[in-house]
Amino acid sequence: MIQLETIQILIADDMEAHRRRLERIINSVGNLSLVASAKSGYEAVAYAAIKKPNIVLMDIEMESQLAGVKAASEINKILPDTKIVMLTVHQDNNIVFAAFQTGIVDYLMKSAPKEEILEAIYSAANNQSPIRPIIAEKIRQEFARIKKSEDHLTHFFKIIANLTPSELEVLKLLCSGLKRKEIAEARAVEVETIKKQISSLLKKFDKNSTKEIVIDVTELKLFDMIKDIS
Template sequence: MKQLKILVVDDMEAHRRRLCRIIRDVPRFTLIGTAQNATEAVSYAKKKQPDIILMDIEMEDASAGIRASAEINQIAPNAKIIILTIHIDNQSIFSAYQTNISDYVVKSAAKEEVIEAIDQAAQNTSSIRPYIANKLKEEFARVKHFEENFTHIFNVIATLTPSEIEILKSLCQGRNRKQIAAERSVELETIKKQISSILKKFHKRNTREVLQFIDEHDVMTMIAKISYD
């Protein structure tokens, strides 16, 4: 079986030592070096062309490992990068996978899990771990919900007249019906009818619900962008 050349990247000595011990205990693994920051990691990867890189995320700064992974993907595209980190937040996970990493493992993982991750990465058989899959499901659901909301909001905005948009702006600024009628020099009944039309288009019962919806979905920003475009 081919010897796998492995590079360990972590700014904490205790973590580097643990990973080095794991690698040295497996005959088919060869430790070719360690790095303590992103700069060293990129330099090692360029010079030694490792098969596998065990990469921490937070080193000289919170996303150093992600930046290093992106650079290494360009200069050593055959290297398989396994993120080993304590961070399992959505931003870290999604940012890491955007750099074309092979796997994402928490540092508390057992020795056997780390070895398995290395072997799978080398064979291009890395699977998405359950906690990553759950994060992806949550993100897909969030994106779907956002798209549905966006379509609904866009359709509502498309039906608003210029006059209704100006009334919405005034309502958002805290003005009441009488104040809006006065500033627009129209009858109060005209403003009431226009607000009634706005409520129907938003499918809301009163202006409070409309304003809450506008605030939660940043509707006025969307209106401004559409108007300027």
């Protein structure tokens, strides 16, 4: 492990016992220096702006459930070179992944032994923080989700390209929340005509109900686009 010159550290945790433990760990090593100890996400951002630490040890849940995540995002904006290591009492996959999206470099359980905490500090200082298994799995899942969404999107546009202008207009009205009778009135046609066009839509989309089609459009974030088609 590379020993850098003095590493300036900011602690942010609303629990005094946790702050004191981290303070003892930091003070036990010669080249680590505690520059401030914050009790909230707000204080963490304020102290970081003033002290400009190299490392922030940030609790996730302080004055609110995601106070640490929000604070990390703000610190990353004003001090992009400051490395943030997130501390947590439970491994909530979604919260931890959300934290990484703010620019943090590592996360640890609060109960981690002294040696692991020091290793995380030095790794962050040397830009060598590991991608821990929980994050690697979340990244894999996200790429799989994106790939599935892209494939679904391509399939969807192929269907759209094969719709008649009338079917496209009916789809737009369905996405606007109108029922068959209301669509018929809006289109100034017989309800039977709308029923035939909806039947054709169901066949082309390979769905059993118009609700399924609308859900598809919504999940692909195309609801507004379909509404704007004229």
